[in-house]
Amino acid sequence: MAIDNENGYMTQEELEEKGILLTSLDKLFNWARSWSLWPFQFGLACCAIEMICTTQARFDISRFGYEVFRNSPRQADVMIIAGTITEKMRPSVERLYHQIAEPRWVIAMGNCAISGGPFVDSYAVVPGADDIVPVDIYIPGCPPRPEALIHGMLQLKEKVNSPAKVRFKKYGK
Amino acid sequence: MKTQTYTLNLGPQHPSTHGVLRVVLELDGETCVGSKTHVGYLHRGIEKILEDRTYPQVIPYTDRLDYLAGINNNLVYVQTMEKMMNIEIPERAEYIRVMLAELMRIASHMVGIGIYIMDLGAISAVFYPFIEREKILDMMAHLSGSRMTFNYMRIGGLAHDIHSDFKPELDKFIVEFPRFIEDYHRLIDDNEIFIARTKNVGTITAEKAKSYGLTGPNLRACGVKHDIRKTNPYGIYNRFDFEVPVGEIGDCYDRYVVRMKEVEESFKIIQQAYKELPDGPVMAKVPKLIKPPIGDVYHQTENPKGVLGCYVVSDGTPKPSRVHFRRPSFNNISIFDEIFIGHKIADIIAILASFDFVLGEVDA
Numbered sequence: 001m002a003i004d005n006e007n008g009y010m011t012q013e014e015l016e017e018k019g020i021l022l023t024s025l026d027k028l029f030n031w032a033r034s035w036s037l038w039p040f041q042f043g044l045a046c047c048a049i050e051m052i053c054t055t056q057a058r059f060d061i062s063r064f065g066y067e068v069f070r071n072s073p074r075q076a077d078v079m080i081i082a083g084t085i086t087e088k089m090r091p092s093v094e095r096l097y098h099q100i101a102e103p104r105w106v107i108a109m110g111n112c113a114i115s116g117g118p119f120v121d122s123y124a125v126v127p128g129a130d131d132i133v134p135v136d137i138y139i140p141g142c143p144p145r146p147e148a149l150i151h152g153m154l155q156l157k158e159k160v161n162s163p164a165k166v167r168f169k170k171y172g173k
Numbered sequence: 174m175k176t177q178t179y180t181l182n183l184g185p186q187h188p189s190t191h192g193v194l195r196v197v198l199e200l201d202g203e204t205c206v207g208s209k210t211h212v213g214y215l216h217r218g219i220e221k222i223l224e225d226r227t228y229p230q231v232i233p234y235t236d237r238l239d240y241l242a243g244i245n246n247n248l249v250y251v252q253t254m255e256k257m258m259n260i261e262i263p264e265r266a267e268y269i270r271v272m273l274a275e276l277m278r279i280a281s282h283m284v285g286i287g288i289y290i291m292d293l294g295a296i297s298a299v300f301y302p303f304i305e306r307e308k309i310l311d312m313m314a315h316l317s318g319s320r321m322t323f324n325y326m327r328i329g330g331l332a333h334d335i336h337s338d339f340k341p342e343l344d345k346f347i348v349e350f351p352r353f354i355e356d357y358h359r360l361i362d363d364n365e366i367f368i369a370r371t372k373n374v375g376t377i378t379a380e381k382a383k384s385y386g387l388t389g390p391n392l393r394a395c396g397v398k399h400d401i402r403k404t405n406p407y408g409i410y411n412r413f414d415f416e417v418p419v420g421e422i423g424d425c426y427d428r429y430v431v432r433m434k435e436v437e438e439s440f441k442i443i444q445q446a447y448k449e450l451p452d453g454p455v456m457a458k459v460p461k462l463i464k465p466p467i468g469d470v471y472h473q474t475e476n477p478k479g480v481l482g483c484y485v486v487s488d489g490t491p492k493p494s495r496v497h498f499r500r501p502s503f504n505n506i507s508i509f510d511e512i513f514i515g516h517k518i519a520d521i522i523a524i525l526a527s528f529d530f531v532l533g534e535v536d537a
Contacts, residue, residue, distance in 0.1 A: 044215065049240060050321065056299070056300060056304075057303065071188045084217055088216065089193060118237070119222065122218040124217055142319075
């Protein structure tokens with residue numbers, strides 16, 4: 001094996017040419033995680049119907065490997081908050097988030113989960129999911145189209161793959 | 174043998190409660206001996222919000238009540254307002270309204286039936302109805318720009334005339350839909366597992382159904398021939414020829430049969446309305462600032478889930494004093510506590526699914 005650069009080591013590209021792949025365990029795990037995120041089946045309101053549509057024949061989220069909707073938070077990776085969070089539902093959402101094992105991600109789907117949407121001035125509605133849980137991806141729309149949810153999932157994939165680039169998580173007021 | 178009952182909490186996060194319904198069951202082994210339904214996990218206070226909106230601004234909120242059939246909710250509110258202000262709307266708008274309402278009824282029943290049978294374990298049974306639903310949603314998206322929350326109807330007519338893409342798509346739908354119905358009947362009707370899970374499960378007598386205020390397919394499955402479109406026709410429904418399908422004993426199987434038959438009847442109405450669709454404007458002369466006279470009006474229509482009533486109180490200002498909706502799903506699920514008793518847990522899931530309720534409507 002010829003060593004040709006000045007430090008006496010081969011660069012990554014040269015190694016890859018010879019069929020040797022070097023990576024850290026973290027990177028490998030993140031790569032694997034990003035390709036098989038298991039969403040948590042948790043519908044709150046209208047957006048949940050679009051979430052179901054995304055798993056159906058036409059939009060078929062399983063093309064991307066994200067179709068394994070789990071009914072228990074303990075088996076899930078990503079929580080899709082699909083709909084209006086009400087004051088009565090707030091403790092349940094918070095608790096379900098904490099029941100998901102680390103690493104976990106949150107997608108706020110739809111205007112209600114982002115900021116309260118059309119119900120923002122109601123006495124019974126939490127104005128945005130980031131009041132109670134840290135949110136990674138915001139998908140606007142009322143409700144967002146299934147393509148938008150797929151795009152959001154792909155953005156989350158990018159995020160999982162490059163933790164150094166995106167560190168900031170908005171949380172609380 | 175001495176046994177002890179225990180409490181099982183179903184929901185608010187549960188795949189079979191269709192949203193955020195919570196049922197606390199008292200179980201003796203697998204058999205339910207007591208049940209308490211909790212609602213309010215999706216209570217958004219729409220009635221209070223609407224006090225601070227102008228009359229046209231109410232329309233988008235109605236979309237979010239029963240979000241599987243937004244157009245039908247638009248319809249009840251705009252018709253209430255037209256009744257209040259004595260507005261005659263153009264013929265073409267009436268026909269388009271009927272067509273869209275019936276298309277949405279089909280779309281809503283497609284979800285209802287599909288998810289019902291998926292909850293019983295048949296995953297393929299949900300894919301076929303959703304394909305048909307997507308065709309309808311495509312048409313609606315071309316009209317209004319949205320797949321679920323349309324905001325297409327206006328007080329006095331429609332937001333705009335139908336899109337040029339709508340007609341070819343509807344032609345295609347009219348050709349393809351009967352084949353789907355035939356296929357689906359072959360797939361489900363005589364399925365032994367489906368029959369075993371649903372026949373004689375959750376039986377409701379006609380008297381009990383009426384005393385609980387059940388409406389829609391859930392009432393008609395008990396053998397009561399009650400449909401607002403026939404008994405108290407609104408809009409132009411008296412011009413169409415259609416049947417009101419009824420069930421026999423009011424079990425889960427009958428609720429499926431009634432929904433499937435209703436879909437066929439809706440399809441008949443769509444074809445008739447499409448054939449007779451006149452030309453002309455789609456919007457009546459309505460003042461820019463809507464200020465109805467002091468008074469109150471109640472109006473009801475037949476929604477996919479049941480009788481949707483709308484009660485508007487006007488105090489003569491541009492904002493309504495009160496807008497209240499009689500939501501059919503709320504009344505329908507009130508019977509749960511009684512009919513769950515004596516059933517096994519798996520049957521309770523079947524009953525829950527067969528009722529086809531929407532939590533947005535239950536809690537408002």
